[in-house]
Amino acid sequence: MQFPSKLIENAVLEMAKLPGIGKKTALRLVLNILKRDSKETESLAEALVKVRNEIRYCDECHNISDEPVCTICSSSKRETGIICVVEDAPDVLAIENTGQYLGRYHVLGGVIAPIEGIGPGELNIDSLIRRIEKSEGEIREVILALSPTMEGDTTGFYVTKKLKEYDIKVSVIARGVPIGGELEYTDEVTLGRSILGRRSYETSF
Template identity: 45%
Template sequence: MQITSEVLERAIEELAKLPGTGRKSAQRIAIHLLKQSDERVLTLADSLVQLKKSVKRCSVCGTITDEDPCSICSNQKRKTGVICVVEEFQDVYIIEKTNEFRGRYHVLGGTISPLDNIGPDDIRIKELLERLANDDEPVEEVILALNPDAEGEATSYYINKLLLNYDVNVTRIAYGIPMGTELEFIDEATLSRAFASRTSF
């Protein structure tokens, strides 16, 4: 096959690296962008540049934010005595959609996974323990809302064991969620029910 545009080919190759995007989808996106006005494409490009430049991690909970601390951590109306522990920042968005949880969050940034050489020191467990030791905002309950897969289970058990040394009630979201399913793919009603019927660890 003879390539008529090296620039288009490079764009297709880069787009094909996006999750869930194969070469054919990348080609359709690239051709679609070619047909758009310069202004529209430049707006998209600018938003991607700003995404990398301006978005950062909240120094308190670890979610992504434009301002530090994030709007959830700085919201005085949120319950300070309840922390929901999640794997990734997108889980915060999913839980927030349910309007079921009104406390604070703690994003681990992954799970313990020996096969991937990810241990407890590679995720934000130490920061969670520091938050629990902070007397300025006493924590009464820690909700473990990790994905119900092998890594999520291992991480939940590890955190639960550590929290036995703290005066805190450890709960987990209920198992109305199928094993092996990630929070990202669960509908809001199921997730809302899981929060409402959580049990002690």
């Protein structure tokens, strides 16, 4: 691809590093930015720098947050006895958009993937155990809402083993979510029904 300017080329190459954006789409975005008022461009750049430098993660559930404790964990309207374990922040957004779940979350920050060098120690599993111990019996159910992939199932199995010594129900979302699919890309109706139709983990396979 030929570029009329080195500055545009650099901007396109940086934009194309984002997932789902090829060079043609990146070029359209860059050219669109050129047509906008300079203040709009400055606002966009400022917002991106702020989100990169100032965003933090909830001390309780590890979800994206502006404060030490996120709005979900600090809300008095959420069910404190149920924790939904997910892989990453986009999964929280996907489940929240269904409007079917009113409990709290725990974001693992990934799934167990030995080939990629990701073991249980790299995930937020120990902090989940600490939350359960700290609750002194208040937490009665853990829902495993992990993508139905081999890595997701391996992670779910590991978490279930870690929870066996506690008097807690471990359930898994119904398999309305397609095998091998990513949770964040599942439609809201299917995902909502999967949450409502969750089953005991031991009898799910």
